[in-house]
Amino acid sequence: MKKTRIGLVGIGFMGKTHLWSVRNLPFFYKTADLDFTAEVVAVCASSLARAEVFAAEYGIPRAAASPEELIADPEIDVIDICTPNPLHYRVAKAAILSGKSVLCEKPLTMTAAEALELARLAEEQGVVCGTVFNNRFLAPIMRARQLIDEGRLGRILSFAFTYKHNSCIDPDRRVGWKQTAEAGGGTWYDLGPHVLDLCHYLCGELSFVLGKSQIAYPTHLKVDGSVWETDADEAFYVICGTREGAMGTVTVSKLTQGANDELSFSVNGERGSLSFSLMDPNYLDFYDATAVGAPMGGVRGYTRIECVGRYPSPASGFPAIKAPQGWLRGHIGCMVNFLSAVANGTPCEPSFSDGAYVQMILEAALESDRTGREVSLC
Ligand SMILES: NC(=O)c1ccc[n+]([C@@H]2O[C@H](COP(=O)([O-])OP(=O)(O)OC[C@H]3O[C@@H](n4cnc5c(N)ncnc54)[C@H](O)[C@@H]3O)[C@@H](O)[C@H]2O)c1
Secondary structure, three states, rough: OOEEEEEEEOOHHHHHHHHHHHHHHHHHHHHHHHHHEEEEEEOOOOOOOHHHHHHHHHHOOOOOOHHHHHHHHOOOOOOEOOOHHHHHHHHHHHHHHHOOOEOOOOOOOOOOOHHHHHHHHHHHHOOOEEEEEEEOOHHHHHHHHHHHHHHOOOEEEEEEEEOOOOOOOOOEEOOOOHOOOHOOOOHHHHHHHHHHHHHHHHHOOEEEEEEEEOOOEEEEEEEOEEEEOOOOOOOOEEEEEEEOEEEEEEEEEOOOOOOOEEEEEEEEEHHHHHHHHOOOOOOEEEOOOOOOOOOOOOOOOOEEEEEOOOOOOOOOOOOOOOOOHHHHHHHHHHHHHHHHHHOOOOOOOOOOHHHHHHHHHHHHHHHHHHHHOOOEOO
């Protein structure tokens, strides 16, 4: 059985999440059904010393001094990029050109031009490249896509996608790289890719965007306690439409008191509606307007579909399909999807093209915010 050898670039929150996903795959999927195994064989971080400590702590065979060292290693098949956003392009490009498969965190790059170049290079080189849009792999999102494909919503008329955190409100919280323009545009670049990808995945391609950013706190505190002037959005609001004629909104905010990790959406069609919240990740709510509505409402109303752990084959059914599932399950699904494509030599979806599509919308919305005008995507 073939073993896929992974070089992990970045060992922060997402580096740990990806390592956890690779190591736990054999619980969630039977190895015999997958026909491959995978191991993180080397890591690198912002310094060799940090990578060495991490490698020792998590039992990883090797620490490297740089992403380039991992890319040059013939014993590594896949480069998995979990660094701050500005590094994605350079590392992904070098890895593709060396013929390695690449898994890259969102947002794929800092600009649409960079993302489109990566998507083109991946195709030219014939290497398997995936963008981490992990929410696609939660059971309710998979079921939502099935219901739309089955025609249960009919023509989609409207939608609302939102992703809310509260992290820009706390006056004592020190500013991190994700809040800065240097890292690619604040909350819009951090949370926007997740909801834009879901909007694309469930509702189709957009025809226009009208975006507006918000900064509610002109200053924050740096790690050393000094004052930092806010230079990127803390929230971003978009009105948009699809090529098929649906209209809706995409909103991201780190200014929402009481919000933890609140990704939610509603999609409304002629025949029915869907709604979902990541804080309630075991259920998808479905309204079937074709159900009998009389007498006294008949049986019409929202159905709470118990998606829970009912993943299709080759999922192993562990833990029990009735056991509550959470955010990490989406990362497991995303990882197995990518590694299966690598093992079979087939294209991965979500691909770098999907990442580039999202990057184009991110950029168009920023342009709209800058100019105060709607940006056409046709
Ligand atoms: N898909 C998701 O659910 C999700 C969630 C959070 C973050 N992200 C994305 O994951 C990526 C990483 O975010 P994070 O939260 O893990 O950040 P983090 O700050 O926790 O970790 C970043 C890591 O990158 C390493 N790094 C920095 N410079 C480096 C260099 N030159 N060479 C090698 N390594 C370097 C750091 O040592 C650190 O280990 C970002 O692109 C972010 O947008 C995705």
